[in-house]
Amino acid sequence: MKIIIVGCGKVGTTLAEQLDGEGHDITLIDNKATSIRNVTDTLDVMGIVGNGASYHVQMTAGIEKADLLIAVTGSDELNLLCCLIARQASDCHTIARVRNPQYNDEISYIKSGMGLSMIINPELETATDISRLIRLPSAIKIDTFAKGKVELLKLQIPQESILNQMKIMDIPSRIRCKVLVCAVERGDEVFIPSGNFVLESGDKISFIATPKDAAYFFHKAGFTNGLIKxxxxxxxxxxxxxxxxxxxxxxxxxxxxxxxxxxxxxxxxxxxxxxxxxxxxxxxxxxxxxxxxxxxxxxxxxxxxxxxxxxxxxxxxxxxxxxxxxxxxxxxxxxxxxxxxxxxxNPKAITADRIIQHVRAMQNPKGSNVETLYKIVSNKVEALEFHVRNNPDLVGIPLSNLQTKNNLLVGCISRKDRIIIPNGQDVLQIDDTVIIVTTQTGLDDLSDILE
Known part of the structure; x- marks a missing residue:
């Protein structure tokens, strides 16, 4: 996609790095020449010095042919104005960073009234992340899928934990809880584990579960999860x-x-x-x-x-x-x-991650698209949520029979109001949403999981 980013601060630079790495055509706009030069010297992107809210500057940046404009300057009003001009000049999607709490109760009105694709509030997103982690004190990180019905959680295994020296395949029978361990960090190594993988103390594990099962798992695994008061x-x-x-x-x-x-x-x-x-x-x-x-x-x-x-x-x-x-x-x-x-x-990293999720969800080249995306395990692993369309190579076939790529795991299936932590005999059905965890970056479509 052709993407224009207005604002060359930390968020804008982080977005440029990640989106350029995914093969997008990036143009940066900032009124400081040094900021533009610092980025264009290190990335294969185009830079324009000027006011991003200027119609002339946006036209020079190619707004007429752009798929998306992202405004992340330090001013809420300037970001909204940039998006308004972009919408008048083209049919592109627009994303604005809006931080002032006074606008928070009016976000829906602003978004619909200005035709914005997304409004991102870094401080609110950061507070939401912290509050989730306070709910489960032993968790290091919590991300949500399927509109909050499924969580991807991260924890570190202490020496005295029942999980120490346990095979992953034994977790359901030993702890009697439906969770799926989908990634393990051990030192500098990252594993997408099989059932025979043996966990060790000090490992940082990422697992998928419903909120209810996640709380039960922490309790049964011996983690202290008293309420934070x-x-x-x-x-x-x-x-x-x-x-x-x-x-x-x-x-x-x-x-x-x-x-x-x-x-x-x-x-x-x-x-x-x-x-x-x-x-x-x-x-x-x-x-x-x-x-x-x-x-x-x-x-x-x-x-x-x-x-x-x-x-x-x-x-x-x-x-x-x-x-x-x-x-x-x-x-x-x-x-x-x-x-x-x-x-x-890191509020700026959280902001960039949320915007990247939205950009990936905009890409729909083959019918199935990314609903949600999280980069986990120090950005070495991606967890993606796809909507299952009518694909005979995927639908109705037991997961164990699918020829999927290496280092890839089907983590969860959401079917109407039912959450399935899958085994090899489960199958995908049309209109399911499915969570894929993988070290293979750049998956745009569910069919990309196949060899």
Whole structure:
């Protein structure tokens, strides 16, 4: 597809890298020549210096022949204006990043009124991810499929777990739970495991299950999954607002530590059910006085990565809380991974991933299309959700008889209101949705799973 990206910041650059890697024709627009040059020097993309909301600039970028325009500048209004002009100049799809919480209640109206294909709110998406992980404290990552009826979860196996030294084929009989282990990280290696694969302590496993079965699996496998009742958030930005609203709505007690007195007053008005504390969290006495040692979860969301790292390290030392650390710059990713920072949260990466999912879903070259896509296991594995069309090479044939590509697994079948964790005798039916987990990147159609 021909894709125009307006905004050459971290999100725009990440999108350009991933979409260019998938073979799309990419044009970048930014009013800073240095930003354009930094990207065009490293990627095979076209760059235009100018205002992305200018009709003339969009025409120069080839908007008339574009399939999609993505506006991810730092201004919500500019992003919406870029999309509006693009819709007037062509029949292309449009995606806008809109971050201001004031627009949140009007997103549906804005999207339909302007004919947008998608509106992405990084802070809301980030808060949603964190709140899911707070629901299951032992999970490292949770993604959803089939409109929330199926989850893809990630956990790390501790030394004392019943899963240590267990064959994957023995999990259903030993734990009596319908889950499917679809990927295993062991050190730097990634496996799409067979039934004979033996799990070890320290492995990070990704598995598919319904929300009910996932909770039961954690319980039976010996993971501590007590309810999180008390959460401390440091930093009172938009992510904190969205997260606090989600948590307090489920009865969780939330404390927010924010340094700016003016912002604290705003938070008090927006979050009547949360306790707002005006203090500098880098003063460790503050965190002790506010009860960090008794917290079930600690979320560091300040605007400084370095501060978030220090706060999370301190929280890990002083409490048994589940720790979340916001990191926006992953320049030192290999170093950060080795630090005890709990779960790393990167709003810009989350935004890029959601947009990539949508772009893949737009591609429909053969009738079956990608409904949902997640990159998991450090982007080494993809989990894709396809809608099953009438394909005689796939429909009605036992899965064990399909000649699928190597390192590929059929993870789940959703059939009307029924969720099937499949075995080799299950078959695909028309109108099913099916989840495929694979190290083979770039699958655009369900038939691509066949050799």
């Amino acid at each position: 008390d959460v401390m958030i440091v930093g009172g930005g938009n992510i904190a607002v969205y997260l606090a609203n989600k948590l307090t709505a489920t009865g969780v007690t939330v404390k927010i530590v924010e340094q700016s007195r003016e912002r604290c007053e705003e938070l008090s008005d927006m979050l009547p059910n949360a306790l707002i504390i005006n203090a500098n969290a880098t003063d460790h006495n503050v965190l002790i006085e506010e009860g960090i040692t008794d917290m079930d979860a600690f979320v560091s969301l300040t605007n400084l990565d370095e501060e978030n790292v220090l706060l999370s390290l301190y929280a890990q030392k002083k409490s048994k809380a589940k720790v979340f650390t916001k990191i926006t710059r992953l320049t030192y990713d290999d170093v950060i991974r080795e630090m005890s920072l709990g779960i790393i949260i």
